[in-house]
Amino acid sequence: MVVNYLTNLTEKQDLYKALHVDNSSKNPIFNMGSNSVFEAYKSDGLTSYASYIEELLKMNHPVMIAAGEFDMQDGAQTQIAWMKKIFKDVLPQEFFEMDRPVYYYYAPNNTQIQVGGYYRHGGNFTFVTTPKSGHFMPHDNYDCAKSYLDDFIANNSLNYCHNPQGCRVN
Numbered sequence: 061m062v063v064n065y066l067t068n069l070t071e072k073q074d075l076y077k078a079l080h081v082d083n084s085s086k087n088p089i090f091n092m093g094s095n096s097v098f099e100a101y102k103s104d105g106l107t108s109y110a111s112y113i114e115e116l117l118k119m120n121h122p123v124m125i126a127a128g129e130f131d132m133q134d135g136a137q138t139q140i141a142w143m144k145k146i147f148k149d150v151l152p153q154e155f156f157e158m159d160r161p162v163y164y165y166y167a168p169n170n171t172q173i174q175v176g177g178y179y180r181h182g183g184n185f186t187f188v189t190t191p192k193s194g195h196f197m198p199h200d201n202y203d204c205a206k207s208y209l210d211d212f213i214a215n216n217s218l219n220y221c222h223n224p225q226g227c228r229v230n
Contacts, residue, residue: 066090110146117150117185122216124186126177126208128193128200143187155182163188164223165207173223176204181219188218 067088069075076082081089116123127139144156160178167174179188190197190204198205211218221227 063088063090108146114147114150117147117183120184122184122186122212124188124208124212124218126188126190126197126205128195128197129189129191130194139187139189151182151185155180155185158182159229160189161219161221161227162223162229163208163218164221164227165204165211166222167203167207174204176201176207179218181217184216186212186217186219 066072066075067090073082076084076089113123113125125139125143140156143151144153158180160180163176163179164173165176166172175191177188177190179186181187188208190201193200193204208218211220214220
């Protein structure tokens with residue numbers, strides 16, 4: 061849809077010039093993927109750092125994984141499936157069946173409490189999902205990301221409720 065829009069745009073020459081691609085030899089100029097780029101980054105893109113996270117969990121070091129609800133194009137559920145598979149030896153099945161309290165925070169210059177996401181916490185592991193965010197959640201929702209980090213550093217988890225009326229969903 062994006063390629064079709066940008067290829068058939070009536071003002072596309074102006075757009076191409078503004079983006080400094082007006083002299084491109086590609087046809088169409090906009091393409092959502094590139095085999096040559098994929099090949100160049102293939103070995104780098106398949107590097108898994110899961111073993112490092114697993115080692116931290118085994119050493120009882122606090123670990124937090126934050127995912128935007130739009131991560132991996134289909135939401136944070138892919139993160140859950142990934143964690144069930146990768147961390148099966150360090151995270152009990154019960155972790156994935158826990159309820160998810162609401163994470164509330166106060167943004168600077170805003171007196172109203174904000175919904176930052178939903179989290180699970182067990183042992184030394186915290187997993188949080190941020191609504192309306194993607195893979196670059198700290199960019200998409202800076203104030204929330206900063207609050208996550210502040211609480212995680214102070215408490216080794218997000219298991220601290222900023223809402224005087226509670227954080228559990230009834």
